[in-house]
Amino acid sequence: MVASTPAKKLFSVTLRVWRQASPAQLGKFVDYPAHNVSPDMSFLELLDVVNDGLTVSNDEPIAFAHDCREGICGTCSCTINGKPHGPGKGVATCQVYMRSFQAGDVIVVEPFRATAFPIIKDLVVERSAFDKIQQAGGFISARTGAAPDANSILVSKAVADLAMDAAACIGCGACVAACKNASAMLFVAAKVSHLGLMPQGQPERDRRVLAMVQTMDEAGFGNCTNQYECSAVCPKTITHDFIARLNRDYVGALFRSKLQPVSASAGGGA
């Protein structure tokens, strides 16, 4: 016999959503009452339901970014009640469920706010500044051709685990959104550490950290003041210890880049 699922109590909330038609236009908060909310609905599903209603009444639906809806792509990006990715620890917006809220709650939904993440529409922001940082150094150079022997490069378990912690970053930008200074240090620290810890990442290690930090600075992010708001909201709970590691890596790379001898033919071909 199959136990019957107990009926979940449906409830009502009000969504107070930032509406901004275009980058040039002024935005404002608009209230949308939502009824018959199931505690098992995800937060994004609720936005879908509200949008269905808006579409039926010929209003412009709320624009919000989403893709995988399982916390792995880093596309979803709302700030819910002032906290990027909303309530809960180690979850992305798409993993927030309505059971985190109470009947009658006014839920304030805003875009990530940072100069480097300009608003495109409503809750959608442009995060290509992260792509630029990645392109500046978030890669390794690998030999192409025949596949190398498995395990020919040894990596200790401790280093592999630590690198994997950093590699868990999904590039969502919540760290920037939560930081009082809109700094991108946690993201850059994660990317620099993830490659810099591995043997395969060593050839470009110094160039990588210098280039990624420079690109980060040019994109208009703020400066870290060690308040750790970033790691508190990171859906992958990436630790700010990586920021300390980034600082150390940067200073070492800076001194080496300025003081190390260079070949007389530096920059030549071949």
Add this chain to the structure above:
Amino acid sequence: MNILGSLFNSSIGKKILMALTGLVLVGFVTGHLLGNLQIFLPPQKINAYGHMLESLGIGLWLVRFFLLACVVVHVWVAIQLTRENSAARPMNYGVNHTNRASLASRVMARTGLVVLAFLIYHLLDFTFRVQHPEWSRHSFALADGTLVRDVHTMMVQGFSRPGVAFFYILAVGLLSYHLAHGVVSLVQTLGFKNERWTRGLECFARVYCWGYFLLNAAIPLAILGGWVKAHV
């Protein structure tokens, strides 16, 4: 660009400059406090100590110049960082939410400004003695007969003015609060902090800041309360 230029022009470089100058200044204020605590000993102690410092001559001026340079860099870089940080978030959130940033960390600029104002006043008052030129007279005889400046009397007279004593206690209080974030923060910026010993570091910082505040505040309070008296 040379190394110094890169430090002054990059985000992490500026943070490193803040941390290093901060570290020097923490060292200075700690030494300064230890020297001042000699007020609780017989007057010849602190007067001999003051004389020893003044007799360093050019060395004293080199140290003073270095400390002044640290203050200038610390303040200059702080202004730049603060301006960049507010430009990085031109529009605030409708809901202002803080996850775990301490209050001390959020008021660094304000506590720093009060401390800077006090520093300027304090230098004019006790180092250049603009209000009381008589504090510069060499009127105190050490055991070997050398006439030296009477630092003891200067401090007693200085802190017998309740307004000055109050400003001093306020300034060291805010400085201690500034250091409550600063001491831990500089270790992170210099890249040595991690979860494994953060608790210990935070504990040390708390004890240090409370100790720094209470010992500093004890000096004007002891003078106002009449426990440390003028010796003449």
